Amino acid sequence: MLTIPQLIQTREISPYLYESLTRIVGALNSLAARVGVDAAPAPQAPPGASLPAPAPPALIAVTGANGAFRIALAASPGSTSAVLYFLEAATAPDFGASDTTAYPLGSALATNLALGNVTAYFRARAKYPDSGFSPYVIFGGSTPTAVSGGAVGSSGLAQNVPLNSTNSATVDSVDAGSSVTMRIYGPGGLGSAWQRFSGQGTDTFPAGSITGLAYSAPYYVVWTGSAYLAYTQQSEAMHDSYVFVGRPTTVASGGSGGAPGGGGSSGGGNGGRFLD
Amino acid sequence: MPSRIIAKTFSVHTGALHVTIEDDLGARTVHTIHVLEPDGTEADVSSIIAAALVQSDHRAARLRAAFRRHGWSG
Numbered sequence: 001m002l003t004i005p006q007l008i009q010t011r012e013i014s015p016y017l018y019e020s021l022t023r024i025v026g027a028l029n030s031l032a033a034r035v036g037v038d039a040a041p042a043p044q045a046p047p048g049a050s051l052p053a054p055a056p057p058a059l060i061a062v063t064g065a066n067g068a069f070r071i072a073l074a075a076s077p078g079s080t081s082a083v084l085y086f087l088e089a090a091t092a093p094d095f096g097a098s099d100t101t102a103y104p105l106g107s108a109l110a111t112n113l114a115l116g117n118v119t120a121y122f123r124a125r126a127k128y129p130d131s132g133f134s135p136y137v138i139f140g141g142s143t144p145t146a147v148s149g150g151a152v153g154s155s156g157l158a159q160n161v162p163l164n165s166t167n168s169a170t171v172d173s174v175d176a177g178s179s180v181t182m183r184i185y186g187p188g189g190l191g192s193a194w195q196r197f198s199g200q201g202t203d204t205f206p207a208g209s210i211t212g213l214a215y216s217a218p219y220y221v222v223w224t225g226s227a228y229l230a231y232t233q234q235s236e237a238m239h240d241s242y243v244f245v246g247r248p249t250t251v252a253s254g255g256s257g258g259a260p261g262g263g264g265s266s267g268g269g270n271g272g273r274f275l276d
Numbered sequence: 277m278p279s280r281i282i283a284k285t286f287s288v289h290t291g292a293l294h295v296t297i298e299d300d301l302g303a304r305t306v307h308t309i310h311v312l313e314p315d316g317t318e319a320d321v322s323s324i325i326a327a328a329l330v331q332s333d334h335r336a337a338r339l340r341a342a343f344r345r346h347g348w349s350g
Contacts, residue, residue, distance in 0.1 A: 179310075181324075189335070190331060190335065191299075191303070191305055191331055191332060191335035192303075192335070193303065206296075206303070206304040206305050206306050207303075207305040207306075208305050208306035208307055208308065209305070209307045209308065209328065210307075210308040210310070211307070211308065211309045211310050211324055212292075212309070212310025212311075213310070226285070226294060226296075226306070227285075227287070227290075227292070227294035227306055227308050228306060228307075228308045229290060229292075229308060230308075
């Protein structure tokens with residue numbers, strides 16, 4: 001901080017000069033506080049630490065869910081806007097150098113870290129651009145608290161990702177003369193909508209049909225979002241946007257044989273995940 | 277015929293015509309008609325769509341009858 005002891009004597013020479021110099025000193029010190037670098041450090045100040053370190057962040061709060069941690073700090077008491085925050089995450093409570101990762105937050109007081117379903121310990125500290133570090137504030141205090149990132153649940157994923165699902169669709173087929181027509185419908189009978197049940201809730205899809213299919217052939221039937229398609233190869237039906245409906249086998253010429261697909265009115269069957 | 281066609285899209289990718297039909301109750305069905313397959317002549321496509329419209333009407337009529345029987349509106 002700049003102080004000019006002789007400044008007071010200039011008042012007797014010229015009040016205008018005194019006033020001008022006072023304003024310059026004030027502006028310089030104000031700027032130094034906001035930038036975080038002392039323009040006139042004390043002679044005994046070590047290099048790179050012209051300012052005293054700020055107080056540690058007043059608080060650290062950490063929560064983990066869906067494979068991500070949310071960390072919020074409270075500002076260092078008495079600090080200026082130049083203060084910088086540094087977060088550290090460790091896999092062990094002793095914060096050893098080899099298992100600790102530092103995340104510079106800049107002037108931000110909150111961040112999200114997507115580290116996955118791991119257990120981690122957190123602490124934070126602060127500094128000015130030209131000061132040493134403050135002491136740490138540790139989540140949990142002297143006994144660091146472990147935080148789990150948590151597994152990512154179905155609701156945290158994109159559509160069609162849930163692994164457990166079934167539906168109320170019935171996918172059967174009839175002989176259309178020279179080929180097979182497949183019919184997709186719900187528990188209300190032909191033309192009624194069907195539903196898919198999963199960890200993301202219940203989705204409703206319209207009834208429909210597919211014509212021109214082969215006799216006595218197994219198909220993978222999907223809803224593309226606007227239409228029904230029947231594939232003979234499972235690998236063709238893997239697009240993320242496809243909703244699996246069922247795996248029926250079409251009837252033989254004359255309408256005999258075949259096997260319906262879908263979960264049927266009670267779910268189950270082959271209305272869930274792809275089955276061979 | 278109260279049921280109507282509200283969308284008709286030909287997919288170059290699948291070689292199929294996707295026809296969306298809506299009945300007068302607002303329920304929709306989607307029919308994938310393989311126009312490049314053995315039953316894919318123009319006449320066959322028309323008859324498939326006509327049959328789908330009749331089926332849609334029939335189902336809506338049955339639903340409406342059920343509504344009336346139970347004293348619901350519809």
